[in-house]
Amino acid sequence: MTVRPRSGRAGLAATLLLVLVIAGTAIALFARAPVRPYGMRAGAFDPPRAAPELDLRGSDGSKVTLTRYRGKVVLLTFGFTNCAAVCPTTLATLAQARAALGVDAKSVQVIFVTVDPERDDTARMREYLGAFDPSFIGATGSPEALANVRRAYGVTATREGAGADYAMRHTSSIFMIDGAGKLRALMPFGHDAADFVHDIPFLAGR
Incomplete structure (x- = not known):
């Protein structure tokens, strides 16, 4: 599917919405990602x-x-x-x-x-x-x-x-x-x- 850019305010609003969705998805993924259990040097x-x-x-x-x-x-x-x-x-x-x-x-x-x-x-x-x-x-x-x-x-x-x-x-x-x-x-x-x-x-x- 091809997404065609919109013009004017409608296009800007759609772009901002897409950015917020991507950012929210990234935050959710990082929140679930495993982290190193200890801040140890060993x-x-x-x-x-x-x-x-x-x-x-x-x-x-x-x-x-x-x-x-x-x-x-x-x-x-x-x-x-x-x-x-x-x-x-x-x-x-x-x-x-x-x-x-x-x-x-x-x-x-x-x-x-x-x-x-x-x-x-x-x-x-x-x-x-x-x-x-x-x-x-x-x-x-x-x-x-x-x-x-x-x-x-x-x-x-x-x-x-x-x-x-x-x-x-x-x-x-x-x-x-x-x-x-x-x-x-x-x-x-x-x-x-x-x-x-x-x-x-x-x-x-x-």
Whole structure:
């Protein structure tokens, strides 16, 4: 169908009516359009999903489970104490973020799951993590238990080299879990403390 332009006032009125109809339709479409659920700097899971549970030994001498930390934001990271650069950088960043949060830091728990149970016992992790933040909890277990946790989170860990000085290549992102135990976001390695400070209130419901 061809629409022919009208002349004079009738044509102007018809044109204005058409503009208003188009504008109203656009507004209605934008109102229904999906929006990003969180204004986060980490990559958000949409929808959030239940975080796989942990059942490991803690560097504080107790069992490490996510249920234990209900009501807190959990920052879950994987690594090993002989790591040369990535793990110390991650832990230092998380320690800076907790320090910047002030009194709100008490609502955040960092859990460091080892990918190197052969060398990382609870005592070693307690000493290592204490140098960054005494509140950080290390988690270890049998190779099978740790492999199950990695599988549940899609984490990879590969041994590189031989002898006592071998290294571990592993996933370096930080899993961000809210107080209800929902996996809400994934922060890639390399983000600074300010990005965690920005995102943690979203997970805490503030």
